[in-house]
Amino acid sequence: MTIAARYHDGETAAVHDVHLGYERLDDGGTLLIRRAGTGDVLARWPAETLSQRPARRGEMRLASSAAADGARVVVRGDTEIGRIGATLPILAERRQRERGRQVRLALLSTLALASVILAYVFGVPLLASRLVQLVPPGWEEAIGETVAGQMEAALGDAGGLALCDPDPASLANRAIARFAAEAMAGTGAPFTLDIRVVHSDIPNAFALPGGRVYFHSALLREARSPDEFAGVLAHEIGHVVHRHGMEQLISTAGTGALIGFILGDMTGISVAAGLGATIIDARFSREAEREADRFAADLARRLDYQPAGLAELIGRVGQDNDFTRALALLSTHPLTGERLAALSEMGRERPPGLVPPFTAAEWRAIRAMCDGPATKSKP
């Protein structure tokens, strides 16, 4: 076999035009690299040391582990390449083996990443609730303040969410404060609850990190009994006690990091993290809802009132027109069939005719809280 090629010896940048020859020996063959014209042997590369380096189509680059690092034999032309391949079947074997190595490495790293993701998806609710224990309550309260400012700016009309009844000594506010104190008793939560009934046309209620709970006037209007009002309130207090807001912040951050890892953009500023994170985090928030439901049910049992109120109120808001539905309680508290079933089950366990959580006078006062004109909320 004589094939024209270019040869770089890897020692200097000189170019040698060479002819390739092949010498068959007992212990395997040798590639002979001969200077074109004179026929001097420039190098002998034993066949078992040969490997192919990546090259464009129509070009073959050979290297040898017995030669200098950068030494190459470069052959051009499909027929020439075909002839070399036929003479040196070891090249195809080598290529196959290298390919296998790359596939294994890619597979292994994929499996590693997949297990990280799985561990994350199943581990973070646990991990986040552990991590939350490490967050000082003071820090969480400060975060709650920040979030409250943002929420009021986003939800409120001009001056934020206006309190329905700014007088803390009114009958309604005292009744709510009493209920809050009873709810918090024995939970060991490090927060003071700050329950705010505010003017808003969107039937909703939500809890912020650090103990602040908002209850919208539109939702209060929908409530038909003190049990319903207390049920939703207890659910939100459950979020506070279990520190779900903080938990969600931590898991969202973790999800963002993970998505960044997958997309290879660790700067994390990209929008990329956004949607992916929302989708994964929806899972965590469903778990949090179940936990808050359980808290509400336990509280109803402890204070001896009807626990089905929560389900009834959420269900009623759900039947409202679509616009409010999209914005309201359900978007943050999606009422899945499973959850409704669990809530109704809690109700069935309890005999009817229990003592309501608020006296008739208190309930009247609470219902009337938002009938007055809107006043600006305290800063």
Add this chain to the structure above:
Amino acid sequence: MEPQRAAPVVFTGTRLGLGAVLLRGYALMVPTIGIYRFWLATAKRRFYWGHTELGGDALEYTGTARQLLVGFLMALAVFLPLYGLFFFLSTQSTVTAVIGYGAVAVLLWFLSGYAAYRARDFRLSRTLWRGIRFDQAGSAWGYALRRFLWSLLTLVTLGLAYPFMAGNLWAYRYRHSWFGNRQFAFEGSWKQLALPYYLAWLGVVALAILALVLFVRSGRLDSPFAGDPAGYLWLALPGAAAFVLVTLYRAVEMTRMFSAVRLGAAALTLRITLRGLLGQYLLFGLALVAAYLLLALGGAVVLGVVAGEAFVGGGIDPGRLMASMQSSLVTLLAIVFGYLLVFAAFAFVSELFLGFGFWRLAARGASVTGLDSLADVRARAEDKALAGEGLADALNVGGY
């Protein structure tokens, strides 16, 4: 010495060839949850390097995907604490958060200089031509500090210090570059940049003033958001003119600076024209619009099938779409997939038209004189200390 013949750089790659490499890579990134991107980056470089030849010999990229993977894992060690800091800041009051974000952004800007230098080192040291490796010495931290301080000065002087910064950094990069045991030299300086830069600078400032004057005259100053937004379309004209000026300057800078690169008796000449650069941008813009039109059409059809209830009276109701997402796995998957497609389409089009276009433009405009003088360059030991360019990968400063 007789005048030497210039050997042109030849580029043999085709857009179709690169497109095939990219599509295969994107397809494999799905089952590997993105891990395949290290192999894709390697394949891409093999494509560019392997199709670029000088004096009859193509470049060879000797780096591997494993090196990039390891580098990325190392970069994670830097970024996870930074990420934690980001998270902590995001929970702080607005003022603290803004100040903190600013500080982190400055830190990232500093780090990106380090990353860019390391990335260049990685690529050069894995580039083989005629059996000899390129390499880069110098200190990445030194370069990062230099670039950082220069960019501060440029900022303070409203851009007037830029030619000095560019001259300095180009010189630093090339004077620390090696081919085997032969060191590169750089004959350029700010003097070649000053005139075109200041002319372009004046032009851009004049255009900005013109736009401002027109804006004030139009009487929209009092209520800038009132009225028809189409009334602002004329502002695009000075904007486009400024873009052309900046592009012209970039072409001049690259032409003059690359043409100042020397390697012993060999000299590089490179000519990049305004027309070439603008043509690339135009093609890129058109291709991007076409790709997104196609995606939007396809996306609407798919959403119509999987989440038909979200379409109300000819529009999409985001609330219903969210509800559909929460309840239907198919809708969710369709949206995630569509999202990835939007991402991939952008990467695909920019690589195919900006990345490829620029490489081909530079290669076609380049030639080297005194190539024969390189025959006695000797090899140096390989720079094995560099584990990937993970930091660069993480900071997204990697070009090719």
